[in-house]
Amino acid sequence: KVVGMKDLKTKSGTRSALLVTSDGTALVSAGSQKQNAKYQTKSWYVKGVGPVRIEISLTAPGKPTQTLIVEQTD
Numbered sequence: 016k017v018v019g020m021k022d023l024k025t026k027s028g029t030r031s032a033l034l035v036t037s038d039g040t041a042l043v044s045a046g047s048q049k050q051n052a053k054y055q056t057k058s059w060y061v062k063g064v065g066p067v068r069i070e071i072s073l074t075a076p077g078k079p080t081q082t083l084i085v086e087q088t089d
Contacts, residue, residue, distance in 0.1 A: 016035065016036050016037065017033070017034075017035055018034040018035065018036055019033070019034065020032070020033055020034075021033075021034045021059070023059045023067065023068060025067060025068060025086055025087060025088070026086070026088045027067075027087055027088060027089055030061050030064075030067065031061070032059035032060055032061045032067060032068075033059065033060045033061075033062075034057065034058070034059055035057075035058045035059075035060065036055070036056060036057050036058075037054075037055070037056045038053070038054065038055045038056070039053075039054060040052065040053055040054070041053075041054050041073070043073065043075060050075055050076065051076075052073050052074055052075040052076070053073070053074045054071065054072065054073050054074075055071075055072045056069065056070065056071050056072075057069070057070040058070075064087075066087075067086065067087040068084070068085070068086045068087065069084070069085045069086075070082060070083070070084050071083045
């Protein structure tokens with residue numbers, strides 16, 4: 016889903032970025048165990064640069080939500 020333009024503050028400064036979100040289910044493997052989990056993503060894109068921040072949150076049944084953040088730093 017395209018949310019729209021948002022100001023995003025990162026270590027490299029504040030920029031106007033396009034925010035795109037998604038959510039769904041995924042099959043997650045941990046060793047020999049496999050289970051369905053819910054995921055949500057948020058991605059911010061700056062024109063002429065590309066993605067400057069991506070957040071991926073994964074929630075497996077009975078476990079706390081884990082979030083991975085990848086952010087441009089320069």
